[in-house]
Amino acid sequence: MPSSLTVADLNPAVLNVQYAVRGELAIKAEDLRNQLELGQQLPFKRVINSNIGNPQQKGLDQPPITFWRQVAALMEYPPLLELVKDKWPSDVLARAKELQEEIGSVGAYTHSKGIPLIRKHVAKFIAERDGYPSDPEDIFLTGGASAGVSLLLNVLIHPHETGILIPIPQYPLYTATLAQFNGVPLPYHLSEPDGWSTSISEIESAVTKAQKEGIKPRALVIINPGNPTGSLLDLPTMEAIVTLCEKHNLVLLADEVYQFNLHQPNTHPFHSFKKAVRKLNSPIQLISFHSISKGVAGECGRRGGYFECTNISEDVRAILYKMVSVGLCPPVSGQIGVDCMIRPPKEGEPSYPQYKQETDVTHAALAHRTKLMAARLNGLPGVSCVDSPGALYLHPKIELPVAAVKAAEQLGKQPDTLYALELLEETGICVVPGSGFGQKDGEYHYRLTCLCPGVEDYVGALESFHRKFLEKYGGL
């Protein structure tokens, strides 16, 4: 009998991939949820998946936007029109008609770059957002931003040679995908004392270090608004980043999927890198990613998003097109979502009042929870937490008792993983340990979403767990 396929037989690059957002904690959370469903007694009534920005998950239930879903239902089943034509807003019917005429059936493959009309709409949205033109030929619709990031890293990386500058802490999609494609991560630290700001000198140091080690820095990843940090870049910093990319011939990969999640828009507005590049008339190559999974839509399950190429030559775009064509096309449901995201109902249109009401509620709830949770976490001994102006997360720093650090060592775990596991077992709240995003030696963090229901009870559970944890391990 032949030997069976073992893990040791697999591609070593794949074995190196780590993705903490759906790692040990998430698997444990699933186990606990199954135990609850089987009627077992646990110290909590439900598991809350604060490890992932998934606004519409069961138990959080951020409601979908009605306009999106009415359009989607008509696209799925066009004869529905007869039943709803006197009942649903006329702009819903008009949007569905326009998209049906372009697309035909949602069951057909589309152009591999995405439906041409929707790419035109994306270009128009970008032009209006930034005040600089955008070309539909530069737009690729994708199955979520992750699919676009994976494509770009795959295309840019020469295995074991190419360095990609990534922020620390970072969304672990980047380290996971670098591991998959044998890219070399070149970490640069964000500055927590300055609200997780991006420091040019940190990036310069990382470039210098890579060059000394014979690694060619090829691209710079910026996540703005930040994940897991919730920070927002100001324009002068962005312009300095563009200048740095020009100096070192770096492709700029701008992950801007949280651009609609702004909790303090007057003091912390969003600026796109596309705008910064055009304002400086810079020749740098830029890829900007956006997604329907975040914002106030939170339509994660559709898998939709896009990226825009700036200053990318036609022949490089042709390679990108070839690669996406192997995967045939992004999900049509996600492409329709992109259209709804970048062409929401406008003031004066019949769907607008409901759209405005629904999205205002979601924006306000996120801003309120973020502020309240940051304040309360900051009141705990050994915890400090930047009050995120954007995205969906807080990323508090936690000092841990020496005994807790030792206990973790004995279990072969990171100390913040121990903290997160005990939090999950005590409260049902699942967060991601800071070690999954990267942090300085001896520092500990965790990331949690601000999507919880009943924020008072939720933050109360975090507080009482933290105090008990300190007590259990002999205090700070």
Place this chain on the structure above:
Amino acid sequence: MPSSLTVADLNPAVLNVQYAVRGELAIKAEDLRNQLELGQQLPFKRVINSNIGNPQQKGLDQPPITFWRQVAALMEYPPLLELVKDKWPSDVLARAKELQEEIGSVGAYTHSKGIPLIRKHVAKFIAERDGYPSDPEDIFLTGGASAGVSLLLNVLIHPHETGILIPIPQYPLYTATLAQFNGVPLPYHLSEPDGWSTSISEIESAVTKAQKEGIKPRALVIINPGNPTGSLLDLPTMEAIVTLCEKHNLVLLADEVYQFNLHQPNTHPFHSFKKAVRKLNSPIQLISFHSISKGVAGECGRRGGYFECTNISEDVRAILYKMVSVGLCPPVSGQIGVDCMIRPPKEGEPSYPQYKQETDVTHAALAHRTKLMAARLNGLPGVSCVDSPGALYLHPKIELPVAAVKAAEQLGKQPDTLYALELLEETGICVVPGSGFGQKDGEYHYRLTCLCPGVEDYVGALESFHRKFLEKYGGL
């Protein structure tokens, strides 16, 4: 100013990727369609994309199955229930309710392996199909079969070392993905004179050749029903293939996405490799792929499918789970499609009569067109065509005049590419040259789908083009 990013800077593996189904011919077809839309005069009224199995595309318009779309519309917008509860069949309402209770919102990320309830249904479908049990834990829902194939090849391949046995001709997803991940293709030829059957000795020769060259054969790809060939394997051949995999310790990758497309089911039924493996009680590792894009649903745009792992250890499955978790989850729209595909309305249920009528028409139309087109093509000078018993394609062999071969050489093109380009320019019919799938030296083929509208006119256009082409190049 720094030098800009050029094609030469990109990952060399990516540059080697070729995917003819959406290659030169498809791009040319798009140009011609744009010209027609702009009102330009061409020798035809419309472009027909026979290059890709996309049943619901505009102009072909294979209608979607009503049951699927009513369920999908209710999933998109649950309040729709109030409007349709007295109008739509009760089994549609019950299915939507059951799925909504399990899933919650279609806008939420699901489990990365797919919705647990749907995986249970898939396992039940497989058990009933084969007469052997199936475990939901062995099922991974995917964004179409392509996503699953890509994952498995990525995981199995040690760059530049691992050989994967692929049929020639093959669906170019395989060579494209092997190029992307630096796997070594180990081609084995199908036997056209025997209806494109699979020969064990051809595979044995390819294994021996690889071993001599220091390449480790790791997996064997079988496409059944065949693409581009439309052939169907009989059980004795399948059992011999399983035994061969056992002998050489090969993982069997069974692409079974056309399992519902059977034109001669009495003489050419489908058997799954799962059944063959279980019947022989074989320990070989098998991954079986299925898709909602083919069959009589043809729901390509949703991006849905699954693979089943047979005899794959839990720790290897954990690696697969880790990798799919980085991409978060397959599109929910595609997952719901999988449920509709493997749990269609049953006899006695209210949706059944319409479902039966719709799918019978599609099955019959495919079988009729396949038979008629094969017969007519076989009547042309220099053309021979296996009458495909399955899938969506014909793959005729064409003898080409010496002058045509020379003309192609002068253009730096494959002779069958020249043929396909002229066919497109004369008739608007876009096919894929056989060189895109692989063929023996000096042989020429093309693949076309049997999805055309108005088959008499369509095949008439193929015939008159072929005769003119022979005339133009001085005959055979």
